[in-house]
Amino acid sequence: MYLISETAKLVGVESHVLRYWEEELKLPIRRNELGHRYYTREDVEQFREIKKLKQQGLQLKAIRTVLTDSTLQVMVPIREHIQPVRSTQAGLNERDDRQLQDKSARLQLLLHNLVAQAVRENNQDLTREIKETIMKEMDYQFRIQEEENEKRDRQRTEREEEHYKKLDELIKQYSGRGLTGKERRERKRQAVKERKAQKSEEKRKKHSLF
DNA sequence: TTGTGTGCCGACATTAGTTA
C-alpha cells in the first residue's frame, strides 16, 4: 500500500493531480483510519494507464468511458454463452450438442475465473478486517488473563499470611515444650500447690459463710 | 467557454527535537 506522495512519485505526477483524477474519474480509492488515501499496486498501474491515455490525447471524460467499458467488457462473453444454453431445450443435433457442451464448459471456466477474481479482490479487505479483529480479541484476552493472574496472586498472598499467622500462634501455644524434665516436674508441683491452696481457700470461705 | 492543471489557504494529525 502506498500513500499519495509515494503513488505520485511512482506515477510521475503531483499529489493534487491524483486527487483531481480520482474526483473526475470517480475512482474508488480506499482510505485508512485517518481518512488518508492509500493506493495498491493495481491503483498505481491504473494511474499509469490513465497517464498514458492522457499522453495519447484523450480527455478525462473519454478516459472515464474507457475505464467503465473495460469493466463491462468482462460481462460480454457471458451474454454470448447464455443464448445457446436456452436453445438446448428446442432439440439440436449431436454436433450442436457437443458445441453447446464445449461452450458450457467455457462458460463455467469463465464464471469460475470471475468468481476467483472477485474473491481475490475481497480477500485483501477481508484479511485486513480479520487481522484487526484478531488483534483486538487478543488484546482483550491478554487483559483478562492479566487480571486473573493478579487476582490469583492476591489470594495466594492472603492464604500465606493466614498460614503464617496460625503457625505463629501454634509456636506460642507450644512454647513450653522446650523445657527439660526437671523443669516440667517443678512446674507441675507448683501447679498442684496452687490448686491445693485454691481449694483450701474455697473451703475456708465456705465455713465462714455458715 | 470548457477542460485541465496549478497554487495557495487553513485545518488537522503525526513525528521529531528541544526544554524545563
Add this chain to the structure above:
DNA sequence: TAACTAATGTCGGCACACAA
C-alpha cells in the same frame, strides 16, 4: 518525563492560468 514547538504530510476547497 512531560510539555511544548517546529516540521511535515494530508485534507478539501477555492481561485486562477492556460490551451483548445
